Amino acid sequence: MSGYRITAKTILLLVGLSAITTVFGQTPELSGVWQSLWGGRGGPRYPTLASPALVNEEPPLTQWGQERFALAKPIHGANPASATESNAAELLCLPMGMPHAYFRPRPFEIIQLPDRVVMLFETDNFWRVIYTDGREFPEIPLHTWNGYSIGHYEGDSLVIETRYFIGWESEQQQRWLDRLGWPHSDELRLIEKIRRIDEQTLENKITIDDPIAYKTPWNSSITFKSRDFELAEFICQELMLSELPEMKPER
Amino acid sequence: MKKRNVFIVVSLLTAITGVSIEAHHANSLYDRSTDITISGTVSKWQFINPHAGLWLDIMGENGEKQEWSAEFQGTLDLYRHFKFNKDTFKPGDSITLIGHPARTGGPTISTRIVIFADGSEVDVRSAPD
Numbered sequence: 450m451s452g453y454r455i456t457a458k459t460i461l462l463l464v465g466l467s468a469i470t471t472v473f474g475q476t477p478e479l480s481g482v483w484q485s486l487w488g489g490r491g492g493p494r495y496p497t498l499a500s501p502a503l504v505n506e507e508p509p510l511t512q513w514g515q516e517r518f519a520l521a522k523p524i525h526g527a528n529p530a531s532a533t534e535s536n537a538a539e540l541l542c543l544p545m546g547m548p549h550a551y552f553r554p555r556p557f558e559i560i561q562l563p564d565r566v567v568m569l570f571e572t573d574n575f576w577r578v579i580y581t582d583g584r585e586f587p588e589i590p591l592h593t594w595n596g597y598s599i600g601h602y603e604g605d606s607l608v609i610e611t612r613y614f615i616g617w618e619s620e621q622q623q624r625w626l627d628r629l630g631w632p633h634s635d636e637l638r639l640i641e642k643i644r645r646i647d648e649q650t651l652e653n654k655i656t657i658d659d660p661i662a663y664k665t666p667w668n669s670s671i672t673f674k675s676r677d678f679e680l681a682e683f684i685c686q687e688l689m690l691s692e693l694p695e696m697k698p699e700r
Numbered sequence: 701m702k703k704r705n706v707f708i709v710v711s712l713l714t715a716i717t718g719v720s721i722e723a724h725h726a727n728s729l730y731d732r733s734t735d736i737t738i739s740g741t742v743s744k745w746q747f748i749n750p751h752a753g754l755w756l757d758i759m760g761e762n763g764e765k766q767e768w769s770a771e772f773q774g775t776l777d778l779y780r781h782f783k784f785n786k787d788t789f790k791p792g793d794s795i796t797l798i799g800h801p802a803r804t805g806g807p808t809i810s811t812r813i814v815i816f817a818d819g820s821e822v823d824v825r826s827a828p829d
Binding site: 531532555571678681683685687688690691692693694695 | 705729730744748750751753755769771774775776779780791802806808
């Protein structure tokens with residue numbers, strides 16, 4: 450009967466493994482069109498990564514960070530600059546980078562594939578690929594506005610790590626984490642944990658780990674609502690065609 | 701319809717909560733604490749991003765024609781929420797706009813409400829959730 454016992458044990462083991470695989474191997478459903486909440490859509494006037502409403506204390510800037518934050522001239526916040534005075538990259542139709550782009554009111558779409566997750570952003574028509582095939586970061590980095598992203602699933606969440614951003618360069622070539630001008634360096638490591646908190650709501654818990662700009666890693670979050678419309682084309686450079694007075698700042 | 705006057709109705713609208721403009725210009729050239737109303741004839745409609753623009757020819761009280769411009773939000777909010785597109789306004793259309801005036805006093809506004817010739821109104825800042 451010992452053969453029978455082994456068979457039973459084996460079956461139990463296989464059933465157990467199968468159950469574990471079912472529970473932990475399921476990919477959470479995150480696909481769809483999502484949009485951050487702005488004033489008229491039930492959210493704050495404009496969401497930001499670091500504000501008293503979201504975190505209890507200011508980001509822990511290093512000396513390097515303080516000096517650069519002082520040079521930021523955002524068009525929002527406590528002392529907003531005018532569009533002509535501002536050095537916000539977005540006013541030149543330059544990319545906002547991550548995680549700044551999440552804090553725009555424009556929607557984005559998540560497409561989950563077996564070996565990667567694709568994010569399509571309406572703002573600036575840019576895309577982002579998060580590799581989930583187990584690869585490592587490239588040994589020789591290519592620094593970009595949106596960095597290089599690898600990810601994996603943990604229970605109901607997609608966890609993303611992004612490195613190799615183009616960091617803050619100069620007063621006129623700012624790189625911000627959000628529209629209030631919090632700077633980042635090319636050492637930024639962005640960690641995101643994305644999950645559905647209900648059928649209609651997506652949550653992204655964000656950790657900023659940038660030892661050049663911040664003394665310690667710090668956290669924030671942003672939520673997005675599900676949208677039933679399709680993404681469409683948004684070409685920022687049409688700005689150059691505009692004949693509206695405010696679209697023609699004197700530079 | 702000969703009353704194409706620039707009748708500037710300044711109303712103290714302090715309760716501008718729930719505004720869903722894209723807010724390119726928090727400290728912009730527009731005075732968001734007041735509204736003015738302008739009526740005239742469409743001369744041009746630029747349905748582009750990041751802000752659409754409408755131009756009106758307006759007859760002043762002295763009979764002089766004046767060109768005003770009106771800023772709108774970008775094309776996709778206008779399309780998704782209000783079904784605006786490149787054909788929403790045609791040259792010659794009679795239109796009334798309510799919006800925030802320029803701080804400089806110049807002939808331009810940031811549009812809040814559009815009143816079409818048939819009397820229908822669209823509050824272009826009221827994007828449903």
